[in-house]
Amino acid sequence: MQSVSRPQRHDPAPSRWSYRLNRLWLTPGYRRILRLGFPLFLMAGAAAWYLSDAQRLEALRDSYAEARRAIEQRPEFMVNLLSVEGASPELAEAVRETLALRLPMSSFDMDLESMRRNVIAFNAVADADLRVRTGGVLSVQITERVPAVLWRHPRGLSLLDADGHMVAGTSDRGAWPDLPLVAGEGAEEAIPEALSLIAAAAPLEERLRGLVRMGERRWDLVLDRNQRILLPEKYAVSTLERLLALSKGRQMLERDVTVVDFRNPRRPTVRLNRNAVLELRNIRDTDIGAPL
Amino acid sequence: MTDLYQSQRAMRRMRKQAMDRGVIAILDVGTSKIACLVLRFDGADKFEGTDGVGSLAGQSSFRVIGAATTRSRGVAFGEISAMQETERAIRTAVQGAQKMAGVRVDHVIACFAGARPRSYGLDGRIDLADSIVSEDDVARVLACCDVPDYGSDREMLHAQPVNFAIDHRTGLSDPRGQMGNALAVDMHMLTVDARSVQNLLYCIKRCDLELAGLASSAYVSGISALVEDEQELGSACIDLGGGATGLSIFIKKHMIYADSVRIGGDHITQDISKGLKVPLNTAERIKTFYGGVMATGMDDREMIEIGGDTGDWEHDRRTVSRAELIGIMRPRVEEILEEVRVRLDASGFEHLPARQIVLTGGASQIPGLDLLANKILGQQVRLGRPLRVQGLPQAATGPAFSSAVGLCLFAAHPQDEWWDFDIPADRYPARSLKRAVKWFRDNW
Structure with missing residues (x-):
């Protein structure tokens, strides 16, 4: 008798469910979700679960910081030397003290901008350029201020540069014989004008003693023999040039005058010395020929 | 009639949807094989046709x-x-086609060979209201065709307007806008057995697919195997399939007759199996390797091992000469061709101008078939292979795939059928809005 259950031949046809699953798998949206969205979701979930523990998070942060430290401490990034260029030895020493770097130091730990601000804070420094050069050298390139005038003020003497900026204090006028002297209240505000006046007063160079700022608005030129030239507020330089031209022709300043008042350029006034006044009277009387 | 009309309309909508989505499947349900092709429609780079090359x-x-x-x-x-x-x-x-395509298909266009197709020629005639033929007139003339009583268990598969005539001018393909007094139409209608169609619809529905069209396999293999001038001048396409032989006659690029003979290649295999006493798959192998219909002297000497696995040495070492094999196959092939001849005669094929006959389908690959067909069907017989379409695998370019390829062309360019035209306004339900609109348009 033939057996009822014959061995089943392989049926190539997919079952209804496998056919449906196959079609579902070929649906683009479903496929995208399963192949991209689901793994992403799984990974995000795993990461969230891992980070939900504070201790693990702390350990993760520590190891990150350590790795960062290790990289920063590599010899390639270490600064071993500080070189200060373009400054006088005293200034260079002062800059070194201010920066107070504990070398060697990683260049990642340096705040070059704040260091630069510290260096610029020195009066004598006009500009500073900080760079970490190859070979682990921090180079500070300093442009010093050049003193242009001496400024006498109630607290003593100071050196100012051409912009009126304080360079240093000094106690000895004799140490800076070639610098002109300025004084008076508010003189440091108008140093550029003072310098141009000094330049304009070059013919009087031997006689010039200094400039005095009057009432924070105008300059007086002080010459030797107690002579004073009072200059106006505006057009002081051109007025001075006119006056010099005038004095060159008439030798006005060589005469016995105390004050040449050019505050009103249209009406220059001259104050004579006491002796000169008497002498003038004598001469006038003599001219008239009638003694008093 | 109305529910079929609606379902055919629904299928057209499905086809439209599938075109929008760009992917549609072709399903050729045959007796010996089921072929599925997945088509991708991309409207972007349309081939416009150059000098000497038509729209393909x-x-x-x-x-x-x-x-x-x-x-x-x-x-x-x-x-x-x-x-x-x-x-x-x-x-x-x-599933295999989807796997190869890498996309999911939801819409399918199917064709089948059997279900006893029967052709009817219909005609209708109306007097035109105003002398210019409008869309509505075309719809009306189609609706007024007197449909014969084809039986309650049959359904309309194709209903194609073949020819329009205005007054005495006939042979118009598109009468719209022309002037005349009366419009007449000739229509070709193909009905099939309703239950077979229902079975197929049910099977496709069980596969979670939406049917976007249904065609007779004889018709679609004619589309792919006949070249353009053959379709124009009147030819018959004979699709020798596995279980049924389809027959379609084309003229002026329209099918005017279709029929099927319920004998096919499988019957030849059965004859071999019975004649040589071998199992069916061995018989199929012998038929494909050694089969033929024209015997020569050489065939007497060519011995074929027919094999077997009974364990009986004598039985398993049997040989048969090729002439004997041809002797078994030839009567059956002759029977098929005679049957086809009868159908062709009944259709009035001899009145067509060209009378070209094209043999296609899997069984048309029997060597010598064209010579035999010459004797039975007439002198103008050729073997037809389907048109080449883009991306078709080499394995699917043989004549066995002419109906599948034809179905691809059918999917791309379906012929206008009855249900592609508007429903005439007087067929609408009495309270329809469209009817009201029509009344307004006619009266103002």
């Missing part, structure tokens, strides 16, 4: 991206006889 019948607008063939199960004479088996075979084919 629209096959440049799509590309075959998936193809699968499976041995058919549960189909006999081109009709479904075992639903579950057929459903599984369809699933296999569709």
Whole structure:
């Protein structure tokens, strides 16, 4: 008798469910979700679960910081030397003290901008350029201020540069014989004008003693023999040039005058010395020929 | 009539949807194999046709991206006889094609060979209201065709207007806008057995697919195997399939007759199996390797090992000469061709101008078939292979795939059928808004 259950031949046809699953798998949206969205979701979930523990998070942060430290401490990034260029030895020493770097130091730990601000804070420094050069050298390139005038003020003497900026204090006028002297209240505000006046007063160079700022608005030129030239507020330089031209022709300043008042350029006034006044009277009387 | 009309309209909508989505499947449910092709329609780079090259019948607008063939199960004479088996075979084919294409297809256009197709020629005639033919007039003339009583168990598969005539001018393909007093139409209607169609629809529905069109396999293999001038001048396409032989006659690029003979290649195999006492698959192998219909002297000497695995040495070492094999096959092939001849005679094929006959389908690959057909059908017989379409695998370019390829062309460029035209306004339900609109338009 033939057996009822014959061995089943392989049926190539997919079952209804496998056919449906196959079609579902070929649906683009479903496929995208399963192949991209689901793994992403799984990974995000795993990461969230891992980070939900504070201790693990702390350990993760520590190891990150350590790795960062290790990289920063590599010899390639270490600064071993500080070189200060373009400054006088005293200034260079002062800059070194201010920066107070504990070398060697990683260049990642340096705040070059704040260091630069510290260096610029020195009066004598006009500009500073900080760079970490190859070979682990921090180079500070300093442009010093050049003193242009001496400024006498109630607290003593100071050196100012051409912009009126304080360079240093000094106690000895004799140490800076070639610098002109300025004084008076508010003189440091108008140093550029003072310098141009000094330049304009070059013919009087031997006689010039200094400039005095009057009432924070105008300059007086002080010459030797107690002579004073009072200059106006505006057009002081051109007025001075006119006056010099005038004095060159008439030798006005060589005469016995105390004050040449050019505050009103249209009406220059001259104050004579006491002796000169008497002498003038004598001469006038003599001219008239009638003694008093 | 109305519900079929509606379902055909629904299928057209489905086809439109599939075109918008760009992917559609082709399913050829045959007796020996089930073929599934997946087409991708990309409207972007349309081939416009250059000098000397026509529009290529629209096959440049799509590309075959998936193809699968499976041995058919549960189909006999081109009709479904075992639903579950057929459903599984369809699933296999569709899944294979989907796998190759890498996309999911939801819409399918199917064709089948059997279900006893029957052709009817209809005509209708109306008097035109105003002397210019409008869309509505075309719809009206189509609606007034007197439909013969084809039986309650049959359904309309194709209903194509073949010819329009205005007054005494006939042979118009598009009468719209022309002037005249009366409009007449000739229509070709193909009805099939309703139950077979219902079975197929059910199987496709069970595979989670939406049907976007249904065609007779004789018609679609004619589309792909006949060249353009043959379709124009009147020719017959004979699709020698596994279980049924389809026959379609074309003139002026319209099918005017279709029929099927319920004998096919499987019957030849059965004859061999019976005659040589071998199993069916051995018989099939012998038929494909050594088969023929014209015997020569050489064939007497060519011995074929027919084999067997009974364990009996004598029985397993049998040989048969090729002449004997031809002797078994030839009467059956002759019978098929005689049957076809009868149908051709009944259709009035001899009155057509060209009378070209094209043999296609899997069984047309029998060597010497064209010589035999010359004797039975007439002198103008050639073997036809389907048109080349883009992306079709080499394995699917043989004559066995002419109906599948034809279905691709059908999907790309379906012919206007009855249900593609508007429903005439007086057929609408009495309270329809469209009817009210029509009344307004006519009266103001």
